[in-house]
Amino acid sequence: MYDRDQLKEIVDKALVSYSYYSGSDKLFEPVKYAVSVGGKRLRPILTLMACNLFTDKINEAVMPAAGIEIFHNFSLVHDDIMDNASIRRNFPTVHSKYGINQAILSGDVMAFLANECFLQLPQEKVVKVVRLFNNTAIEVCQGQQMDMDFEKKDIVPEEDYIRMIRKKTAVLIAAALEIGAIIGGAEDKDSQTLYDFGINLGLAFQIQDDILDIWSDEKVFGKSQGGDIIANKKTLPIIKAFELASGNNLRLLKELYSQKNSVEEREKVETVTAILNELWIKEVTTILADSYIDNALKALKSVAVEERKKEKLLNITESLVNRNR
Amino acid sequence: MYDRDQLKEIVDKALVSYSYYSGSDKLFEPVKYAVSVGGKRLRPILTLMACNLFTDKINEAVMPAAGIEIFHNFSLVHDDIMDNASIRRNFPTVHSKYGINQAILSGDVMAFLANECFLQLPQEKVVKVVRLFNNTAIEVCQGQQMDMDFEKKDIVPEEDYIRMIRKKTAVLIAAALEIGAIIGGAEDKDSQTLYDFGINLGLAFQIQDDILDIWSDEKVFGKSQGGDIIANKKTLPIIKAFELASGNNLRLLKELYSQKNSVEEREKVETVTAILNELWIKEVTTILADSYIDNALKALKSVAVEERKKEKLLNITESLVNRNR
Numbered sequence: 086m087y088d089r090d091q092l093k094e095i096v097d098k099a100l101v102s103y104s105y106y107s108g109s110d111k112l113f114e115p116v117k118y119a120v121s122v123g124g125k126r127l128r129p130i131l132t133l134m135a136c137n138l139f140t141d142k143i144n145e146a147v148m149p150a151a152g153i154e155i156f157h158n159f160s161l162v163h164d165d166i167m168d169n170a171s172i173r174r175n176f177p178t179v180h181s182k183y184g185i186n187q188a189i190l191s192g193d194v195m196a197f198l199a200n201e202c203f204l205q206l207p208q209e210k211v212v213k214v215v216r217l218f219n220n221t222a223i224e225v226c227q228g229q230q231m232d233m234d235f236e237k238k239d240i241v242p243e244e245d246y247i248r249m250i251r252k253k254t255a256v257l258i259a260a261a262l263e264i265g266a267i268i269g270g271a272e273d274k275d276s277q278t279l280y281d282f283g284i285n286l287g288l289a290f291q292i293q294d295d296i297l298d299i300w301s302d303e304k305v306f307g308k309s310q311g312g313d314i315i316a317n318k319k320t321l322p323i324i325k326a327f328e329l330a331s332g333n334n335l336r337l338l339k340e341l342y343s344q345k346n347s348v349e350e351r352e353k354v355e356t357v358t359a360i361l362n363e364l365w366i367k368e369v370t371t372i373l374a375d376s377y378i379d380n381a382l383k384a385l386k387s388v389a390v391e392e393r394k395k396e397k398l399l400n401i402t403e404s405l406v407n408r409n410r
Numbered sequence: 411m412y413d414r415d416q417l418k419e420i421v422d423k424a425l426v427s428y429s430y431y432s433g434s435d436k437l438f439e440p441v442k443y444a445v446s447v448g449g450k451r452l453r454p455i456l457t458l459m460a461c462n463l464f465t466d467k468i469n470e471a472v473m474p475a476a477g478i479e480i481f482h483n484f485s486l487v488h489d490d491i492m493d494n495a496s497i498r499r500n501f502p503t504v505h506s507k508y509g510i511n512q513a514i515l516s517g518d519v520m521a522f523l524a525n526e527c528f529l530q531l532p533q534e535k536v537v538k539v540v541r542l543f544n545n546t547a548i549e550v551c552q553g554q555q556m557d558m559d560f561e562k563k564d565i566v567p568e569e570d571y572i573r574m575i576r577k578k579t580a581v582l583i584a585a586a587l588e589i590g591a592i593i594g595g596a597e598d599k600d601s602q603t604l605y606d607f608g609i610n611l612g613l614a615f616q617i618q619d620d621i622l623d624i625w626s627d628e629k630v631f632g633k634s635q636g637g638d639i640i641a642n643k644k645t646l647p648i649i650k651a652f653e654l655a656s657g658n659n660l661r662l663l664k665e666l667y668s669q670k671n672s673v674e675e676r677e678k679v680e681t682v683t684a685i686l687n688e689l690w691i692k693e694v695t696t697i698l699a700d701s702y703i704d705n706a707l708k709a710l711k712s713v714a715v716e717e718r719k720k721e722k723l724l725n726i727t728e729s730l731v732n733r734n735r
Contacts, residue, residue, distance in 0.1 A: 110552065110555070111555060111559065112551060112552055112555040163514055163515070163518060166511070166514060167511040167514060167515065186491070186492040186558065187558075189488055189491060189492060189514060190488070190492065190551055190554055190555060190558070192518075193488060193517075193518075193521065193551055194547075194548055194551040194552075196518065196521040196522070196547075197521070197544045197547040197548045197551070198544075198548065200525055200540070200544045201541065201544045201545070201548075204537055204540060204541050204544075208533055208534070208536075208537060209533070211533075211536060211537050211540075212529055212533060212536050215525070215529060215536075215540060216526065216529050219522045219523075219525045219526045219529075220526070222519075222521075222522040223519055223522045223523065223526075226437060226515055226518055226519040226522070227435065227437055227519075229515055230435070230436055230437040230515060233511065233512075233515070234436065
């Protein structure tokens, strides 16, 4: 079994050996930049781990794994334009470095580069994988649409929020796993169970991310604390707070979330965090994240391979959940 | 043999029967708008005609043809953002109607919707067609990159311009034809010859378009006359003029193309057109377009099917060339 570091290295190598990397084409400069600026390579590593459950020969899954990472970065490049974000992973975003038009176009080409990564697969697997990939990509766009729509709403019901992060985050993690399993030769039942595992893992991962945005140490997390609060984002902790707050707290929350920039940023973060703490929101939200982790673990348990082979996926699941505990 | 109008109807039907069309998803509104606002459906019609050369049963090629049209519209949606264009085919462009962020995202989803259109094909054809499609899409992005780069250059050599329109316009027309031929069951030699036919047709088509922008009747062409001149675009007639002009004319051209907005638009168009007329640029450029048409016709002649079956493709070739004669 390959471990996480080995798989990351394999993915990194595949990404820089891909043809576009060798050209001097101006179009591909921002692609190289987007793909090379950090990232944990979580999704492609999951593809390779899922493949590795069913076969020792993971070679066939390497380019598809790279394709999933390229797609993931494609969505970040375009989302950062839409979100007007200037920094990602401590580096300037593609559009702040190269301009919006260049970021649109170089992002575009990544969608097609990603699709090409699946075409070396044996014929009987290509259609299945390419269909799952493009279906997933469409869902990710739907998720981004919901996220943008939520910005204009005062109140977002919890179930709508879960539907949004399912599409925006979880389906790609799920598809990364299912694609790995298909390539590894899994039975349909097992590859679909790994998809379920991925959905639950992805939901927990995103909720955990929302929690970390509020209650984490800046240096460890690599983003400035409370960024979501400053941006008025209705993440799960905030949705929960609106649900549970009453009296003064509710009035204060409404006030802080209705006006932009009227309160100094630091003060806003501190006040909101204090209310959240009073309402035990971190604990309430963590319980929900944990319930998705439980579902994920149940799904993983039911995959028909020896338990010892699942160790790497178990480790990665635990490491995601315990980032802040 | 199906004629052009029948094929257009088939394509239009396929486009509105595609799944995304039935949803109420906000993401797909601009997609429907982009796809439904006019258009001659040239590329998908070529796909079906190429298929029809080799088989009477063109059914299999219908969704792939729709995919090519969706991709074409995807590139228009994003190019219009980059070119800051507010009108296309006499309607507001997607981003002027729905906003830039929405146009980026709805454009994105079209890239994946297009890819899905090829997945119903028999397995042995899928990989070939999907590879050709994505390779072509990458080239179209490269062509748009070159076009954007040219805007910053004072002088564009003719051969660079031809390389640009080859990628930006011709390869998609060529791929549309080759994909149709592959689906129709053509031998490799014939499908590749149809690709060559398409490259030459596409080059002639674009040069003809450049000519029409300067020397056409506004009502017929549907764009305002001299738009390229106003936008300082280095199209082939302008490149040729810079090559052939001397003395006063050259000085005047340089002046008009170095300063934006200093001369009144109408006056600029009239002065440039007068210089071009003096230098016989329309005739010089038409000769070049004709030479590509000759190459296209030679390629079509060498495709190993009965001549009478090629009639529709011959007609469409002639109709493209004779738009302004």
